[in-house]
Amino acid sequence: MDIKEAIVNRRSVKHYDPDHVMTEAEIEELMQHAILSPTAFNIQHWRFVQVADKEKRQQIQDASWGQKQVTEASLVLILCADLNAWEKQPERYWAQAPEEVQGFMLPAIANYYTNHHQGQRDECFRSSSLAAMNIMLMAKGMGYDSCPMDGFDFDKVASIINLPHDHIITMMITIGKKKEDARPRSGQLPLNEVFFKDSF
Numbered sequence: 001m002d003i004k005e006a007i008v009n010r011r012s013v014k015h016y017d018p019d020h021v022m023t024e025a026e027i028e029e030l031m032q033h034a035i036l037s038p039t040a041f042n043i044q045h046w047r048f049v050q051v052a053d054k055e056k057r058q059q060i061q062d063a064s065w066g067q068k069q070v071t072e073a074s075l076v077l078i079l080c081a082d083l084n085a086w087e088k089q090p091e092r093y094w095a096q097a098p099e100e101v102q103g104f105m106l107p108a109i110a111n112y113y114t115n116h117h118q119g120q121r122d123e124c125f126r127s128s129s130l131a132a133m134n135i136m137l138m139a140k141g142m143g144y145d146s147c148p149m150d151g152f153d154f155d156k157v158a159s160i161i162n163l164p165h166d167h168i169i170t171m172m173i174t175i176g177k178k179k180e181d182a183r184p185r186s187g188q189l190p191l192n193e194v195f196f197k198d199s200f
Contacts, residue, residue: 081124
């Protein structure tokens with residue numbers, strides 16, 4: 001499937017074949033492509049939690065107001081991000097770069113994020129969103145459907161997955177073999193209503 005076809009055909013699917021199992025190789029392939037998504041300063045602060053345990057899946061479904069896709073999907077991913085990744089051995093993120101690049105980037109990371117709490121949080125959501133799109137388009141290319149979710153109790157899910165105190169959950173994604181098609185697009189705005197040139 002080419003990229004245009006994947007973009008056009010990717011829909012938010014909420015009904016999956018509960019008997020389908022993704023192989024470990026498929027999940028590995030999917031996630032290897034997820035981590036190719038860009039992040040500010042290359043700090044790669046996204047963290048992905050695969051929820052495989054059936055009891056935890058049921059707890060998360062309960063925390064998602066009963067949405068069955070949580071237990072029926074082949075794969076459930078909780079997308080999280082480390083708010084403080086910028087200060088945790090940042091030299092790792094530029095280890096392959098020339099020394100002059102490292103000499104510029106490492107202080108730039110510290111200068112940007114130090115005491116910039118809103119910036120730390122904003123970057124977590126931006127980076128996780130970019131990764132989410134990689135995941136969903138890659139899944140479509142592999143013959144799977146997906147659904148991004150924020151319809152759940154974030155605090156309860158954080159407790160279920162034992163989220164570290166300096167991390168946040170940004171969204172959840174369900175992935176699997178669809179049992180029902182998504183409904184037709186319900187009201188796409190025309191391009192000229194959302195796309196501008198130079199200014200509003």
